[in-house]
Each structure stands twice: as structure tokens, then as C-alpha cells.
Amino acid sequence: MIQVEGLTKYYGEHAAIRDVAFTIGKGEVIGFLGLNGAGKSTTLKILGCVLLPTSGRVVIDGYDAVRDPHEVRKRIGFLPDTPPLYDEMTVGEYLAFVAQLRGVAPSEARSRVTEAEEKTGLREVDTALISTLSHGYRQRVGVAQALVHRPAFLILDEPTSGLDPAQIRGMRELIRGLKGMHTVLVSSHILPEISETCDRLLIIHGGQLVEQGTEEELARKLGGGSIEVEVRGDRAKALEALAGVGPVSVAREEGGVLALRVEASPELRPRVAQALVGAGLELLRLDRGTERLESIFLRLTQQSGGAAPREVAS
Numbered sequence: 001m002i003q004v005e006g007l008t009k010y011y012g013e014h015a016a017i018r019d020v021a022f023t024i025g026k027g028e029v030i031g032f033l034g035l036n037g038a039g040k041s042t043t044l045k046i047l048g049c050v051l052l053p054t055s056g057r058v059v060i061d062g063y064d065a066v067r068d069p070h071e072v073r074k075r076i077g078f079l080p081d082t083p084p085l086y087d088e089m090t091v092g093e094y095l096a097f098v099a100q101l102r103g104v105a106p107s108e109a110r111s112r113v114t115e116a117e118e119k120t121g122l123r124e125v126d127t128a129l130i131s132t133l134s135h136g137y138r139q140r141v142g143v144a145q146a147l148v149h150r151p152a153f154l155i156l157d158e159p160t161s162g163l164d165p166a167q168i169r170g171m172r173e174l175i176r177g178l179k180g181m182h183t184v185l186v187s188s189h190i191l192p193e194i195s196e197t198c199d200r201l202l203i204i205h206g207g208q209l210v211e212q213g214t215e216e217e218l219a220r221k222l223g224g225g226s227i228e229v230e231v232r233g234d235r236a237k238a239l240e241a242l243a244g245v246g247p248v249s250v251a252r253e254e255g256g257v258l259a260l261r262v263e264a265s266p267e268l269r270p271r272v273a274q275a276l277v278g279a280g281l282e283l284l285r286l287d288r289g290t291e292r293l294e295s296i297f298l299r300l301t302q303q304s305g306g307a308a309p310r311e312v313a314s
């Protein structure tokens with residue numbers, strides 16, 4: 001549904017992104033991960049038809065973003081890094097205004113506004129002035145303006161930026177709730193913020209795509225991954241049961257509960273469960289280890305493979 005090929009953007013002589021290529025299928029929720037300055041916003045602005053690439057192609061539903069931006073804009077909703085909000089309007093007025101701009105018939109505008117407000121949890125602030133909203137609510141209005149014309153494809157640039165932990169959780173739930181109705185590309189520079197929400201990750205560094213895949217694929221490809229478990233029962237038995245799966249370390253032991261970490265692919269979780277239950281231990285928790293993925297991300301974004309920031313065109 002979305003094809004990006006050889007996407008390159010120079011700002012003067014500086015290559016912000018170079019030769020970026022990926023494909024996104026209908027209904028996928030994709031995380032676009034990279035450190036500050038990696039090239040996320042530049043890529044997303046090109047997909048959102050607000051910036052022209054220097055070279056390369058973006059094709060959305062068969063339409064080229066450079067040749068047919070009008071057709072592409074009908075199919076996408078874009079939350080830029082700074083949402084374009086009008087402080088003097090109420091939430092409802094602003095969303096109706098945006099709906100109209102995006103070609104929604106006046107007779108349908110009100111119902112589309114209500115629908116967007118419901119999806120983003122804004123019903124109770126419909127009549128509030130945008131200037132009176134908290135940062136978290138302003139971000140929600142930014143998401144609502146992106147989906148008010150029911151686009152198939154949503155591009156969200158750092159939707160959790162500047163939010164507090166409770167608001168981040170709310171935004172994560174909101175994005176999860178969009179799954180099934182929209183194809184979503186959401187950027188972040190913080191791995192845990194999107195790894196739980198997304199089906200697949202694209203990792204950008206120094207303007208180049210350095211990896212892509214599911215968490216498990218990345219973990220397998222780049223160094224194993226890990227599994228975290230909590231069990232109640234005999235420590236020696238637990239360590240013995242897991243010895244055949246991978247190297248085991250004890251993370252914590254408290255009140256008869258043992259937290260263990262197994263250095264093995266998260267795909268081996270069923271084997272871990274069988275081994276522990278088979279050994280007569282009470283299995284309290286079984287999860288993918290996140291720490292290892294975090295270190296994979298750091299490793300990818302610290303190596304010098306990508307185009308260095310401020311690279312000069314040759």
C-alpha cells in the first residue's frame with residue numbers, strides 16, 4: 001500500500017536522509033525509530049506531502065506523492081512535530097474547519113468531527129477553546145485533525161513528545177485503538193514508547209534506514225534477545241529446568257518469588273513455560289526481555305554505518 005524507494009533529501013549540501021526504502025502493508029502499525037536528528041521528521045514530511053524529496057519516490061495506493069499530491073493527501077492524515085492548531089477556535093470548530101479543508105461535505109462534517117473526537121477521547125472538550133487545553137489534549141487534537149477525513153493512512157510524528165507518563169500511556173492506547181481502522185506510521189526516539197504498540201519497527205540512523213523488522217526478528221538478527229520470568233518454587237530446580245534453553249541469571253529473589261532472565265530468543269517462550277511447569281514450579285510471569293532490545297537499538301544507533309549528520313554532498 002505504501003512504497004518508499006531511494007528517498008533522499010538534501011538541505012543545501014547536507015543529506016538529511018539518503019536512499020531510504022521501505023514498504024508498509026495495509027493495516028500495519030509501524031514504528032519509525034531514530035535518535036534526534038536521524039531524519040524521521042524529514043521522511044514523514046515527504047510522506048505527508050509537505051516537503052519535496054531531492055530524489056526517490058513515495059507511492060501511496062498507486063499514487064505518486066510528487067506527481068499526485070492531491071490524491072495522496074486524501075488518503076493520508078498527518079500529525080507533524082508541531083500540530084497546526086488555532087488557539088482561538090474551540091476543538092469542535094477547529095476539527096470542522098479541517099474537515100472542510102480536506103473535502104468533507106458540509107452535511108457530513110459534524111458527524112466526522114464527533115467520530116474523530118470519540119476516537120481520540122475529546123468529546124468532553126468539544127466546546128473548549130484550544131488555548132485552554134493541556135499539552136496532552138493539544139496532542140490529541142493534533143491526532144484528531146489527522147484522522148477527521150477518515151484517511152486510510154496515518155502519519156504521526158512523535159505524538160508522545162512532551163507528554164507526562166500518564167499522557168504517554170493514554171496516547172499509546174489511542175494509537176493501539178486506531179489499529180484495524182488505519183495503517184499507521186508513528187515516529188519516536190524512545191524505543192519502549194512504540195515497541196509495544198507497533199507490529200514492526202523501522203530504525204533510521206544518520207539519515208539511513210539501518211534495520212527493519214518485528215521486535216523478534218530484530219532480536220534474532222542482531223543478537224539473541226532475552227526472556228524474563230517470575231516463578232515461585234525451588235531456585236536450584238528452576239535454574240536446572242532452564243539450563244537447556246540458554247544462559248540464566250537471577251535478577252531478583254524476594255518473598256519466595258524468583259525473577260530470572262534467560263538469554264534466548266523470545267520465540268522460545270513456550271519452551272521456557274514447559275520447562276518450568278514441567279519441573280513443578282509455579283509460573284507467575286513470562287515476558288520478552290526489553291533491555292536487550294534497548295541495547296540493540298543503542299548499538300545500531302551508535303555505530304557509524306549511517307550517513308553522518310551534517311554530511312556534505314559529494
Ligand SMILES: Nc1ncnc2c1ncn2[C@@H]1O[C@H](COP(=O)(O)OP(=O)(O)OP(=O)(O)O)[C@@H](O)[C@H]1O
Binds near residue numbers: 036038039081310
Ligand atoms: N529545514 C532544515 N534545514 C537544514 N537542515 C535541516 C532542516 N530540517 C532538518 N534538518 C537537518 O536534517 C537532519 C534530520 O532532521 P530531522 O528533523 O528529519 O530529524 P528527526 O529524526 O526528526 O529529529 P528529531 O527527533 O530531533 O525531530 C538533521 O541533521 C537536521 O539538523
